[in-house]
Structures are given as structure tokens and as C-alpha cells.
Amino acid sequence: MQNVDITIVGAGSAGLTLAALLAPLNLSIVVLEQGGAPRQQAATYQRVSALNLASQRLLSHIGAWPAIASSAAAYSQMQVWDADSFARIAFDAQTEGVAALGHICDNEQIRLALYQQLQKQTNVRFEFNCNINSLVQSERDVLVNFNQQQLLLSRLLVGADGVNSAVRRSMQLPLTHWDYEQQAIVATITSTVAHDNVARQVFLPSGPLALLPLPAPNQCSIVWSCAPERAAQLLALDNNGFNQALTAASNSVLGVLQLQTAPQAFGLKMRYASSWLRGRTVLVADAAHSIHPLAGQGMNLGLMDVAALAELITQAVADGNDFSEPRLLRRYERWRKAEAQTLIAAMEVFKRGFSNSQPLLKLVRAVGMSGINNLPWLKSQIIAQALGNSGDLPKLARPTARYGAVV
Numbered sequence: 001m002q003n004v005d006i007t008i009v010g011a012g013s014a015g016l017t018l019a020a021l022l023a024p025l026n027l028s029i030v031v032l033e034q035g036g037a038p039r040q041q042a043a044t045y046q047r048v049s050a051l052n053l054a055s056q057r058l059l060s061h062i063g064a065w066p067a068i069a070s071s072a073a074a075y076s077q078m079q080v081w082d083a084d085s086f087a088r089i090a091f092d093a094q095t096e097g098v099a100a101l102g103h104i105c106d107n108e109q110i111r112l113a114l115y116q117q118l119q120k121q122t123n124v125r126f127e128f129n130c131n132i133n134s135l136v137q138s139e140r141d142v143l144v145n146f147n148q149q150q151l152l153l154s155r156l157l158v159g160a161d162g163v164n165s166a167v168r169r170s171m172q173l174p175l176t177h178w179d180y181e182q183q184a185i186v187a188t189i190t191s192t193v194a195h196d197n198v199a200r201q202v203f204l205p206s207g208p209l210a211l212l213p214l215p216a217p218n219q220c221s222i223v224w225s226c227a228p229e230r231a232a233q234l235l236a237l238d239n240n241g242f243n244q245a246l247t248a249a250s251n252s253v254l255g256v257l258q259l260q261t262a263p264q265a266f267g268l269k270m271r272y273a274s275s276w277l278r279g280r281t282v283l284v285a286d287a288a289h290s291i292h293p294l295a296g297q298g299m300n301l302g303l304m305d306v307a308a309l310a311e312l313i314t315q316a317v318a319d320g321n322d323f324s325e326p327r328l329l330r331r332y333e334r335w336r337k338a339e340a341q342t343l344i345a346a347m348e349v350f351k352r353g354f355s356n357s358q359p360l361l362k363l364v365r366a367v368g369m370s371g372i373n374n375l376p377w378l379k380s381q382i383i384a385q386a387l388g389n390s391g392d393l394p395k396l397a398r399p400t401a402r403y404g405a406v407v
């Protein structure tokens, strides 16, 4: 049997970022991942995430940001409009005093950059293609049985194993969930009009369509959320039919749009674990909560979870305290639950508000959006939240001087 300080289950963006943040503490850390190691390859943009400035600062601190940024696209403007009314709102980096509002990053490149940083650490070990057989909690430790025969005794176990978390299930942590009754169609597309580094999102009565700029001037990643029946219809179309439907849905804002990769659909569910810890086991990121991708905040939220947990653990180690004591884990849970609940509620307002064609509601949202667009102070408050420049941020993610000045 091996004894370690911390076991992290899941080598996604959250698990790897946590390992990188904890590595300088010289604790022994093992990362258990059911899949293979991130592979050295060029960005495919099959799955992308809009990372905000708070995430950028965190990943810069770890040293992973330059490699991530080398294949990412910075966006300097955001345009959001309602297909059903005159409502529109726009944000730009210059007005907010930042170099960019965020970056569209390839998810696999994020993992690769983090993994490469971690390979420099002798106290972090990986077990890829790992199959967890059981988790047993005692008062002071957690025992992991994996790959049939191997036993690992940890002072702390972190479930960073995504939406279908086996850690969450094994610890019987209750989950609240509801179906957004939408699927997100994701693909890379080309456009006849250059995107000009603008992230665009149109709210259609059937759901939002995001056009996220990629490094090539005429290439975007789309996230098109709609009812499962509509998604099935769209996916059944040939490329020509899909391209026509997509171009029409986008109001031809970037001219004619054409698929470059086969569209993939993801079911969308809100998930929220009502308890994030049991004994010496704690959940982070998608294992604890998942939200609608319409505001591009899921990964940002998860990265702030692990930054918060790492901050509390670092402080406990510095003070010579027990870093896995339930009191500390509860503090982490209280801190991050408040942020997750706020975003879950905001996504609900957006999703319900924009998928309703009732005339009065249409008028209210049109007046509301246009009103906000003409109120610079209120607009700045909203954008500061989206950029990750406000809220109860972990120290490493806070803006230091001015927005975006750190990196």
C-alpha cells in the first residue's frame, strides 16, 4: 500500500490546475485519470472554452498560460443580440481598459500545457488509464483501490472527475439536477466575412447560438443550443442543409457559414451537488456543479474552485495545520457554493428570459438590454463579473493593478 498526501481523481482542466497549484507545497500528490495522458499535438479546436481574465491570471501564475495562449484567440469585443427584437448589447476591451475581454482556448491544449508544467514536478505522479474499484473513507484517510490490486491511502481525496463524478456517487453526495431540455451542437466553421476578433451570441427563440472567434480570421467555433428534436433535425441534414440553417440562424452576421468539422451534440443539464464533501473527500468543478454553456463560464468557475481550495490548503500548510480537516473543506464549500449558486440562477434567468416569445417579455428584454447598453456604469459592473474582475475571487486570480495588467 502507498501513502500519499493528496489524491486527485480526474486530469481535466480542474484536476491538473489543482495539482499545479499544490505542487510547490512539496506534498506527495497522485493524479488518477481514466483516460490517457494529454498528447503533444496541434490544436484541433474540437472543444473550446472562453477563458476569462481571472482564469488567465491563475494559469499565468502556474506558468501554463504562454503555451495555452499560443493557440488561443483573444477577443476584443462581445456582441449579444436577440433575434426576435431590437435588443442588443455590446462590450469592448478598450472601454473596459483591458487588452482583451477573454480568450477562446482549445480544451486539449489547456490540459497539455498544464501537464507539461507538472512533468517538472517530482512530487506529482500520474496513473493514466486508471480504473477505480472502490473508495473507502475512514476518519483521517481515504483508501482508494484501483486497477484491481493497487491500494492508495490519502490524507485528502479530491473529486475532479467531471459531470458524472464517480467520487460523488461513491461518497453518496446528493445531486440536484434538471435538464435544460437543450442540446449544444459544437463544430468548427468558416465564414465569408472575417470575425474581427469579436465573440458573438444571438438569442434565437429556440436557444442561443455563439460564434466564437478562432486564431484564423475566417474561422469560428460554434455552440448552438436548441431543443433535442431541433438538434436531431439539424444533425440529420447534409452539410449544405446545415450550412444554410446555420447561416440563417446567425442573421448572416459573418456572411455564409460552412462546416469545417462534423458537428457534435452535448446534452445540457444543470447539476449541483448539495454537499461537496464527506470526511476527507471533496468535490471541485464539474463534479460539484455544471451549468448551461451560454455564458461560457463553466470552466472559469471550476478553475476558481481549485484556486480557492489550493489557497486554503496552502495557508493551512504554512500555519502547520491539518490541510485536510473537515472544517477547512467546509470553508471551501461555503465560499465556492455561493459563487456557483449565483451563476446557476443567472443562467436560469437568461435561458428562460430569452426562450420566451411572449410579446410583453420580448419588449421587457429589448428595453432592458438596450437600456443597459446605454448605461456605461451598469455595463461595466456586468462585464467586470464576466471578465472575472469582481466577486469573491481567490488571491491568485484577483486583478492587481488595472484590469488585465498582470499578464
Ligand SMILES: Cc1cc2nc3c(=O)[nH]c(=O)nc-3n(C[C@H](O)[C@H](O)[C@H](O)COP(=O)(O)OP(=O)(O)OC[C@H]3O[C@@H](n4cnc5c(N)ncnc54)[C@H](O)[C@@H]3O)c2cc1C
Pocket (backbone or CB within 6 Å): 009, 010, 011, 012, 013, 014, 015, 032, 033, 034, 035, 048, 049, 050, 051, 130, 131, 132, 160, 161, 162, 163, 164, 165, 166, 167, 184, 186, 223, 266, 284, 285, 286, 287, 293, 295, 296, 297, 298, 299, 300, 301, 302
Ligand atoms: C458545449 C459546451 C461548451 C462549453 N463552453 C465553455 C466556455 O466557453 N467557457 C467555460 O468556462 N466553460 C465552458 N464549458 C464548460 C467546461 O467545458 C467544463 O466546465 C470543464 O471542462 C470542466 O472541467 P473539469 O476538469 O471539471 O471536468 P472534465 O473536463 O470533464 O474532466 C474530468 C476528468 O476526469 C476524468 N474522469 C472521469 N471519471 C473518472 C474516473 N472514474 N476515474 C478517473 N478519471 C475520471 C475524465 O476522463 C476527465 O479527464 C462548456 C461546456 C460545454 C458542454
